[in-house]
Amino acid sequence: MNVAKRLSKLLLAALAAATLFSGSPTRAQRDHLTDAETELIRFYRELDKRTEVFIKAADRRFAIINGTAQPSTKKATKEEPDWGDVPKGTRAELLGDIAGILDEAITNVDDVSRRDEKNPMISRSLRKLNTAANGYLAQLNAMKAKITDPDEVAALERVADNANQIIDAAKNLPAGAAESEKEKKKKKP
Numbered sequence: 262m263n264v265a266k267r268l269s270k271l272l273l274a275a276l277a278a279a280t281l282f283s284g285s286p287t288r289a290q291r292d293h294l295t296d297a298e299t300e301l302i303r304f305y306r307e308l309d310k311r312t313e314v315f316i317k318a319a320d321r322r323f324a325i326i327n328g329t330a331q332p333s334t335k336k337a338t339k340e341e342p343d344w345g346d347v348p349k350g351t352r353a354e355l356l357g358d359i360a361g362i363l364d365e366a367i368t369n370v371d372d373v374s375r376r377d378e379k380n381p382m383i384s385r386s387l388r389k390l391n392t393a394a395n396g397y398l399a400q401l402n403a404m405k406a407k408i409t410d411p412d413e414v415a416a417l418e419r420v421a422d423n424a425n426q427i428i429d430a431a432k433n434l435p436a437g438a439a440e441s442e443k444e445k446k447k448k449k450p
Contacts, residue, residue: 291354293361294318297345304342308373308382309389315366316393322348322355322362323400352408356416359397363423366390370430384434391431394424 294302301314320332325347334344348358370390374383401421408414 291350291357293358293365295345295348297343300342301344304340308369308380309385311369312366312386312389315362315369316389317344318348319359319362319393319397322359323397326352326355326404327400353410353412353416356413356420360416360419360423363390363394363397363420363427367423367426367430387427387431387434390427394427394431397424398428 292299295318298314298318302311305311305314317332317334321344323329324331331347336343348355350358366386367390370383370386373380373386398421401417401424404417408417
């Protein structure tokens, strides 16, 4: 019994020490999507539509970083939620957001692929992500020489890694599947 009490006290002390010395004061974790963007993700159940939301969310952040006009946030339907306010943050935070957005987009494609690898939305979504990722890499290359802050450099590298993962995955897509749905409908008699 005496050993059990000592062990219990030792574990309690270790837990208290771990909690006390766990590093710097905890900061609230930054979400990579705004609340409105998260609502849009929930609104769209189809993978390709969700992918479009992820791409536009990343585009919004690149527009802030590059000082360019925001992409259009016109609603496709009356029921669609609003895009909300433009995201705010430092360049490192916005780049971190983009890395998180691309990671979540990759996860969405992977999840659908695991459940139904023949789903046509997978290739459609991956093609859209591939196009966006190529554009993002071009923007990152233009930024790379201007960035010296270590947090920004780390975030930029995370974005580049995720973009390269998307591009590598898209290389495995069959070449004949590039035809859009509209083109297919036009060809049918």
